[in-house]
Amino acid sequence: SQQGEEDPQALSIQEGENATMNCSYKTSINNLQWYRQNSGRGLVHLILIRSNEREKHSGRLRVTLDTSKKSSSLLITASRAADTASYFCATDARTGGFKTIFGAGTRLFVKA
Amino acid sequence: DVKVTQSSRYLVKRTGEKVFLECVQDMDHENMFWYRQDPGLGLRLIYFSYDVKMKEKGDIPEGYSVSREKKERFSLILESASTNQTSMYLCAGCRDRGGGQPQHFGDGTRLSIL
Numbered sequence: 001s002q003q004g005e006e007d008p009q010a011l012s013i014q015e016g017e018n019a020t021m022n023c024s025y026k027t028s029i030n031n032l033q034w035y036r037q038n039s040g041r042g043l044v045h046l047i048l049i050r051s052n053e054r055e056k057h058s059g060r061l062r063v064t065l066d067t068s069k070k071s072s073s074l075l076i077t078a079s080r081a082a083d084t085a086s087y088f089c090a091t092d093a094r095t096g097g098f099k100t101i102f103g104a105g106t107r108l109f110v111k112a
Numbered sequence: 113d114v115k116v117t118q119s120s121r122y123l124v125k126r127t128g129e130k131v132f133l134e135c136v137q138d139m140d141h142e143n144m145f146w147y148r149q150d151p152g153l154g155l156r157l158i159y160f161s162y163d164v165k166m167k168e169k170g171d172i173p174e175g176y177s178v179s180r181e182k183k184e185r186f187s188l189i190l191e192s193a194s195t196n197q198t199s200m201y202l203c204a205g206c207r208d209r210g211g212g213q214p215q216h217f218g219d220g221t222r223l224s225i226l
Contacts, residue, residue: 030212031212040222041219042116042204043215044217045214048214050212088154090215099160100206101157102147102154103154104153
């Protein structure tokens with residue numbers, strides 16, 4: 001099964017609301033990344049958080065990491081219609097760590 | 113700005129054909145990857161390469177091969193296309209072999225096998 005699994009699978013909110021997406025993983029990691037994918041396009045890297053970090057911010061994005069629970073969350077504040085996309089977490093495993101494993105993603109729809 | 117270019121956005125081929133998907137990066141990155149993306153399954157790694165003429169199998173290499181003759185170009189080959197290879201194919205490049213660096217993706221090739 002996949003290393004990273006996002007929750008929820010889909011999320012629909014109004015513009016201006018906050019959106020929270022969660023990611024759980026199974027094995028110890030070196031770092032965790034979040035990516036965004038607009039419909040029909042490739043993935044775009046958003047933010048990377050290392051295993052010794054607990055929280056990271058980038059603009060309207062806030063990522064947390066809880067290694068004891070093997071989980072991460074991505075918060076998008078004051079969402080905009082342009083934030084409509086799929087969001088993926090990706091983990092680099094601590095052992096044999098060359099391979100990055102992606103989850104199945106959360107589809108976010110922001111209504112204007 | 114970094115750029116990964118995939119030669120085709122959409123491609124339609126017939127069962128049994130040999131299919132080539134091309135990917136070029138301008139980042140001088142050593143590491144390149146081929147994924148396929150299917151609904152509900154996320155991205156699955158087919159092959160990756162960490163140097164010219166080097167290749168490593170990913171999670172689902174069966175039915176595929178790759179070629180890396182030049183640093184900037186990584187080709188995915190479907191030896192004899194089958195309908196279950198209909199999918200979105202994504203190429204990516206990355207600077208750091210050990211992880212910890214973002215992967216830069218192309219816009220994908222949506223391949224249909226009839």
